Amino acid sequence: xxxxxxxxxxxxxxxxATLGMFASIGRVVxxxxxxxxxxxxxxxxxxxxxxxxxHIGYFSLPVVGLTAVFTGAALALQIYAGGARxxxxxxxxQIVAVGMVRELGPVLVGLMIAARVTSSIAAEIATMxxxxxxxxxTTLSTNPMKYLTVPRVLAALCVVPILVGIGDIIGIMGGxxxxxxxxxxxxxxxxxxxxxxxxxxxxxxSLVKGAAFGVIxxxxxxxxxxxxxxxxxxxxxxxxxxxxxxSVLILAANYTLTELFFSA
Amino acid sequence: xxxxxxLHKAFGDNRVLNGVDMSIGKGESMVIIGGSGTGKSVLLKxxxxxxxPDSGTITVNxxxxxxxxxxxxxxxFGMLFQGGALFDSLSVWQNVAFRLQRGPLKLSKTDAxxxxxxxxxxxxxxSDVADRxxxxxxxxxxxxxxxxxxxxxxxxxxxxxxPTTGLDPIMSGVINDLIREIVVEIxxxxxxITHDMSSVRAIADQVAMLHDGSVQWTGPIxxxxxxxxxxxxxxxxxxxxGPIEAVR
Numbered sequence: 001x002x003x004x005x006x007x008x009x010x011x012x013x014x015x016x017a018t019l020g021m022f023a024s025i026g027r028v029v030x031x032x033x034x035x036x037x038x039x040x041x042x043x044x045x046x047x048x049x050x051x052x053x054x055h056i057g058y059f060s061l062p063v064v065g066l067t068a069v070f071t072g073a074a075l076a077l078q079i080y081a082g083g084a085r086x087x088x089x090x091x092x093x094q095i096v097a098v099g100m101v102r103e104l105g106p107v108l109v110g111l112m113i114a115a116r117v118t119s120s121i122a123a124e125i126a127t128m129x130x131x132x133x134x135x136x137x138t139t140l141s142t143n144p145m146k147y148l149t150v151p152r153v154l155a156a157l158c159v160v161p162i163l164v165g166i167g168d169i170i171g172i173m174g175g176x177x178x179x180x181x182x183x184x185x186x187x188x189x190x191x192x193x194x195x196x197x198x199x200x201x202x203x204x205x206s207l208v209k210g211a212a213f214g215v216i217x218x219x220x221x222x223x224x225x226x227x228x229x230x231x232x233x234x235x236x237x238x239x240x241x242x243x244x245x246x247s248v249l250i251l252a253a254n255y256t257l258t259e260l261f262f263s264a
Numbered sequence: 265x266x267x268x269x270x271l272h273k274a275f276g277d278n279r280v281l282n283g284v285d286m287s288i289g290k291g292e293s294m295v296i297i298g299g300s301g302t303g304k305s306v307l308l309k310x311x312x313x314x315x316x317p318d319s320g321t322i323t324v325n326x327x328x329x330x331x332x333x334x335x336x337x338x339x340x341f342g343m344l345f346q347g348g349a350l351f352d353s354l355s356v357w358q359n360v361a362f363r364l365q366r367g368p369l370k371l372s373k374t375d376a377x378x379x380x381x382x383x384x385x386x387x388x389x390x391s392d393v394a395d396r397x398x399x400x401x402x403x404x405x406x407x408x409x410x411x412x413x414x415x416x417x418x419x420x421x422x423x424x425x426x427p428t429t430g431l432d433p434i435m436s437g438v439i440n441d442l443i444r445e446i447v448v449e450i451x452x453x454x455x456x457i458t459h460d461m462s463s464v465r466a467i468a469d470q471v472a473m474l475h476d477g478s479v480q481w482t483g484p485i486x487x488x489x490x491x492x493x494x495x496x497x498x499x500x501x502x503x504x505x506g507p508i509e510a511v512r
Binding site for chain 2: 043127128131132133135136137138139140141142
């Protein structure tokens with residue numbers, strides 16, 4: 001009898017967790033579709049869009065640059081050391097280029113955007129919710145989805161691919177400086193090898209990933225901000241959950257897009 | 265002008281509004297009193313459409329509040345929120361002129377700023393406050409800015425949610441007087457929710473007392489002290505004993 005009761009409880013808990021997960025997915029999907037539909041319907045807020053371009057794009061440049069340059073530099077050292085095991089040290093420029101452009105550039109920029117931008121958006125909107133600023137927007141005939149979500153998502157869509165492009169270049173240059181300064185590579189040959197090895201599809205995939213990761217980061221920040229519970233604890237939880245959700249979704253989207261672009 | 269009939273709203277098992285009936289005439293100032301958690305704010309938010317009621321009807325100027333164009337409906341309202349709810353990222357004048365810079369009432373930036381400074385002056389603030397940010401203002405100044413924002417577009421209906429909460433008695437008196445003056449000046453219909461009796465006496469034409477999700481008493485302000493209603497009597501005298509259960 002006790003065993004049956006325990007099994008019922010166990011299965012019930014699994015069922016409740018599964019239903020809760022599907023309900024969460026459903027809410028995120030509805031929020032995403034609602035955001036997309038608001039993109040095409042007036043009124044539009046170009047000033048807020050321009051401000052978000054600055055906040056998401058320009059102010060993220062230092063963290064993106066620093067992340068990329070150190071990753072590119074470390075990658076060059078690793079590939080040189082690993083390649084030395086089978087006399088393949090010469091492939092450093094090619095592997096750094098492919099590694100940065102196809103994978104590390106977009107993923108690290110995406111994760112940095114999730115850390116810097118998603119958290120900032122979620123905390124800001126959650127605070128606005130807790131202090132009734134979202135209600136105030138509504139009473140002033142302004143839809144929070146149009147005024148807050150659409151400018152942020154559109155700005156991230158436009159500017160994160162540019163950040164990824166910049167991150168790719170800085171990452172490759174990080175590898176270049178280490179390879180030419182520490183590992184004895186010829187500067188001109190390094191750059192020539194990099195340029196020769198990269199293909200158009202490598203760059204396209206990198207920029208498409210950047211756009212997708214930007215949208216995910218902004219959407220998660222807006223969604224969890226608007227879903228925030230009351231009080232400081234609610235704001236903290238919304239911020240934490242938004243960053244975790246954005247990071248996991250970015251990594252999952254990265255795998256899916258890599259399959260789409262590069263699977264045999 | 266505003267009619268609420270048999271309004272119900274529950275959050276899970278918690279039945280907050282349990283058949284509220286209320287009517288506010290044009291140009292009248294209705295103050296709703298009641299203890300914390302009796303559904304005053306929920307009622308106000310239901311009228312504004314910020315919360316969807318479970319059942320019941322709300323009509324504003326004879327039109328069903330849940331039907332028709334939302335922007336046109338909300339354009340009739342101004343609202344002073346409990347904590348001010350000023351937008352942190354905007355300067356004081358941009359907060360006041362928010363509605364005047366968007367939508368059908370849109371003015372040029374210069375005109376919107378001029379109107380904002382005029383409204384700030386009306387609530388007793390000098391023009392040098394206009395370019396400051398809400399975080400740089402005291403609680404009383406934030407309330408005044410919130411009031412200026414609520415009246416900026418000269419709405420027909422103004423809602424005041426706990427307008428004196430967090431203010432000292434003198435500043436509360438100043439805000440109460442301002443609210444009364446401005447409501448009379450604009451000729452607006454006003455609905456205030458509060459448990460501050462000084463606000464009630466300064467602002468109200470009519471008073472309604474909400475308890476257990478329904479209106480326990482309603483009447484003109486001059487009958488407030490002679491109602492013989494046990495709920496109202498207990499509330500006005502702040503007694504722990506009476507029909508309203510007080511948790512110790």
